[in-house]
Every structure is written in structure tokens, then in C-alpha cells.
Amino acid sequence: WRDAKFGSIANLIVLIGVVISFGQWQFNSMIRSELEVFYPVRPPVKKVIDTEMVATLPEPVQKWLLRSGCIGKEIPQRVHLLQKGEMRTEPDGAWMPVQAEQYFRVDEPGFLWIAKVQAAPFVQLDGRDKYMDGRGHMLIRLLSLFPVADAKGPATDQGTMLRFLAETCWFPGAALNDYIRWEPVDSVSAMAVMHYGGVEASGVFRFSPEGDLLAFDAMRYYDRKGGATLEKWHIANMQDSYRSFDGVRVPTRSEVSWLLEAGDFVWFKLKVSDIQYDEKLSL
Template identity: 45%
Template sequence: MKFAFSFILLLHGLIHLIGFVKAFQFASINQLTQSISKPIGILWLLTFILLVVGAISFILKKDWWFFVVIIAVVLSQIVIVMSWKDAKFGTMPNVIILLVSISAFGNYHFNVMIKKEVHAVMANSSNNPTIISKEDYNHLPEIVQKWLNTSGVVGKQKVVSVRLKQTGEMRTKPDASWMPFKATQYYNIEHPSFIWCTEVEAFSNIKMIGRDKFNHGKGSMLIKLASLIPVVDESDNEQINSGTMLRFLGEVCWFPSGASNDYITWETIDSTSAKATFKMNQKSVSGVFKFNLNGDIVSFEADRYYGGGKNTKLEKWVISVEDYKVFEGIKIPYKCRVTWKLKEGDFNWLNLEIVDMEYNIHEIY
């Protein structure tokens, strides 16, 4: 796709040289029967230059490439209209180039929004985290203490901020095809909040971008097709707020020292399971963490709203751990499977793998 689009830009640019050559009579151009004045010939040349610059900046992944290309397309269509009889077929590549450029602009605007939101979420994270000792969590249930010991948090800095990267696959229905995705997530652990942004390969050469946000106890979900068309845009209702709170609670397994923060309370269920309750802004959510005999987390279960709409119902939501890995000296579940336990059967909708993890980040974005 990248090379095909670059080729279209370059070829379309080179074709515009014909108008310049025709205007200045550098050669006989039989393909163009209409006369072209020298001032208009300069526009043909300028369009060529802009398309070539746009192609090069696109190949080099410059953020601003689409600005140049959109200007080039406007100039291109102007000169095409002025020589419509000979150049009308140039409209088709202009349409293709414009659609791709507008999608790129949508993606650029989305990334600007994400950057601002990440800075807002991470702005008040601490720069001087304390060192964890066993005394910090000896009031917790025995199995939770065992988990924290097994994770290796003792003697390390308490995690106050996180940046992680994920890859995996997701689907929207039990019989739907799997869609590969990659995502980046930022957490503020001291002031519970996160930003999760993803890029999903929804269809052939068509991607979806999405963002889940949890901040000040409120959630928000945004999904756009081709970076332009809103598919989901829900925020600040009971279902979304509760769901994002549960996400934060379940994902504490990726920053174990966060389990000792005051906003989470623990209750022993049995020797290998404990109930966790996350309270914030007079709201609370709860779920059950299950462990193996070594103290490793094997699953997290909670009743969560199935979807973000206001008419959705609570269903059993389960995060199952498939494997563990050590990041910066901390052992965490890095491969997980997420499943809805529905009446009609299990719906495994998400499989993910953490590929990079940074604790107590210094550079936010």
C-alpha cells in the first residue's frame, strides 16, 4: 500500500510536467490539443513539484505530508478543469489521493488529541516514587501478599506511572473474523487514570483507530473507521464509567505494587482467590482475582456491562492469563485472553500480548 501510493503520487506528478512542457513549447506534445498559457504552465510545474515533495515526505513518514499533497491535488484539479478535454482522466487519481490524504489528516488530528489527553492524565504523576517493602502490604490477604512477593516488587520503586505496548487480535462478534491490532497505553497509578489508543486492521487496507480513556472517575470510548468515520463515541455514562474502572482494576496485574494503594481494598475468599474493590468518587467496582499455588494470577472475573450503550446489561467478564514475563524486574502476566461468559456461550473477543513495558516513565510522549 505504501509503495503503491508513493508510485501514484510520483507518476501523477510526472504527468503534470507535460502541461509545463506544452506551455513553454520545450517539445511537441500531441496528447494535449488545447493551448496552455505560460502562467498556467507554471501551475502545472508547481503541481509536479508539490506532488514529488509530497511523495518523498510520505515515504519519509513526515507528519505534514498530507498538507502538501492536498494543496497539490487542489492545483491539479484546477489545471485539469482548464484543460478538461485532454486532462479529465487525471481527476480519478486526484480523488484517490485526496481520500488517502484526508484519512491521514484524520489520523493526525486523532494523534494530536491523544497527545494532549496523555499529558493531561500524566501531568500530576510523582517524580520521586518510594521503595516498596513487605510492610507496605502486610495488611492484605495472604494470597495477595504471596502474589506481590512472587512478582518481585520488594526493594523496587513503587510504580506511579506506566507506558506499555500491546499486540494481539480482536473481534466484534463470536462468528466474526479476527482483526490484528497494536496499542499503546499510559497509566497514572497515583491518580487512577489511563489512555489506551489502538490501530486495528479492520478490512483490507482499511484501519480503525480507537481510544479508551479513564480520568477523574469517568470513562470514554471512541472508535473511527479509516480515521474519519465515528463508529463508537460513548462517554460519561454508568456503563462506560463502570467498565473503565473495571479495566483499571483488572489491569493492576501489570503494575502489582498498585494493589497496595488505598483506593483498592481486598477481601479473602479462599486460599487462592481474593475480591478486590476499587473505589473512586463515591463509585465502586469489584472483581475476583484467582491465583495458583505459586502466587501467580491466573484470572480476573467481574460483572461488566456488555457494551457501552445505556441499555446494555451486566455479563461475566473474564481475563485469563496464558503466560508470564519479567519486565524491569517485575513478573507480570504478559499474554492474556479476554472472554465474555454469555448465555449463548463463551465469546473470546480479545487476545493480547504485552511487547514492551516501562515503569515510572520520565518522558511522557
């Protein structure tokens, strides 16, 4: 009986391992399928940025593009980057380590963000945030299997559009696309209004006098008990974190916060370790 008992435990452990492995395979297969649809077989025709293209933009945006080193370079159509950091779900919650990679498409704006979050010892959350064809979808699974979050709809569409807009800090040339309209605010700020797929969202970019992008602010839907509410969403880029990738100067450390009535809630701290522009996709 004793041998049978330990044999059953061993079999159970093996079964759990098989189930988790299947979940990871299934989740990764979904990501591969979405990437195949996301990136076209033939990339669109590229445009080289010149001074005439930026001359009509608000002065702070012009300074940003000049300082970033975009002039004379092509507007990237594909961007792939690697991230690491930590996040939490409550203002007093524990920080959870995050490893992520993100794929962007610029000509038809969109992204796929794939993350692994260590929620606790031996407990991993797999996340996929998607913005494609003007629609957003956030999916989070426990151990790649069990749904924790599955968000879609108008509030998610608006939120993922704002996220794309804010994250153009890593590929500044996207600021010149027709789906973004710029409006002056003051000597160091400009408002970007993005319209795509029947959805519109806007946010304010704030720059240093030299042209570094320091912050992005917008009103975004915040999930809470009783329903989502529009709240102030703030991204701060650390000015001492700027470095160049393929000659493009971008921030590599950022903090994402909700500025709530109850107080500021910093929920995500991230660091970008690598950026590739227009690389060939390997699945």
C-alpha cells in the same frame, strides 16, 4: 476527454489521501493533548514497598506481590506498555489484527489505550479508550475520521474502572493504593473493591498456589441491542507467558472473554511486548 477523466480520478485519489492524513493528524493531536493533561509535570512522591505494607493483605495477594518481585521496589506511578493481538466483535466474527500502546497513571488511577485495528484490507479503525478522573470514554473512528463508537456514562465509567483494576497485573504494586480494598475469598482468591471518583467496582483475582495471577472475574456491562446488560467478564492470564520487566514478574499473554448464557465469547487475545515503569514521557 479521456485525459480529463483520468486526471479527475488522480485528483480524487490525492484528495482522499489528504483527507485521511488530516484525520490521522487530528486524532494524534487529540492523543498528545490528553497525555499532556494525563501525566503531571512533577511526578508524585514514590513509596518503596516493604513486607509491613503487604502483611495485612489476604494471603493470596501477599504471595502475588512477593512472587512478582515488588518487595523492595517503588510503587510505579507511570506505566507505558506495548501490545499486539487480535479482536472480534461477534462470537462468530473474523479476527482483526490489533497494535496498541497504553499509558497508565497509578497515584490517581487512569489509563489511555491507543489502538489501530485492521478491520479489513485498507480499512483501519483507530481507537482510544480513556479512564481519567474516575470517568471512562471509548472512542473509535474509521480511518481516524468517521465516528464508529463514542461511549461514555455510568456504564462506561464502571467498565473502564474494572479494566484498570484487572490490568494491575502489569504493575502489581498498585494493589497497595488506598483506592483498592482487599477481601479474602479462599486460599487462592481474593476480591478487590475499587472506589474512586464516586464510582465503585469489584472483581475477584484468582492465583496459582505459588502466587501467579491466573484470572480476573467481574460483572461488567455488555453492549447489546436493546441496551447494555451486566454479564460475567473474564480475563485469563497464560501462566507460561510470565516474564520480568525491570525485575517485576508479570503475565504477557491474556485472553478476554464474556461468559454469556449463549456460550463463552472470547473477543480479545493480546500479548504484551514491552513495559516501561516511570519512564519520561516523550510527546
